[in-house]
Amino acid sequence: MSIVKRNNDLRPFYSSLLDDFIWPYGETTEQRRLPALNVKENEKTLTLELQVPGMNKDDIKLEYKDGYLTISCEKREEKEEKDKDQKFLRKEFSSVSFHRTVELPEDKYNVGKAEASYKDGILEITMPKNEEKSKISRTIQVK
Secondary structure (H helix, E strand, C coil): CCEEEECCEEEEHHHHHHHHHHCCCCCCHHHHHCCCEEEEECCCEEEEEEECCCCCHHHEEEEEECCEEEEEEEEEEEEEEECCCCCEEEEEEEEEEEEEEEECCCCCECHHHCEEEEECCEEEEEEEECCCCCCCCCCCCCC
């Protein structure tokens, strides 16, 4: 049995085949659970937009280490209804979490000056790009 590495997780090959058979729209189970990601880049900045509706900004965690930005979120909810005798009629709880990692090389992006905002279910992370150093080209004489 061969092993396929997907989303930081080792899974048997047949498992991904089953995913593709059940969900034939080109996405794996892991991809359906990840928030949509837009990447915008111009000469001066890089902007990442993630669609994470229903979260609070306190549920979102951003960590940068060794050239990788990890965006994670965890939200837990518990709801309950009781009758007049304080007996449970209904109790529900849910948990939603994800993590997504994006490579951001330190020589290209200034992550130290990154800013993040969350509004209307969209997490936006913007950071300036580092200036590209011009490549030196010259002829060296042999003496």
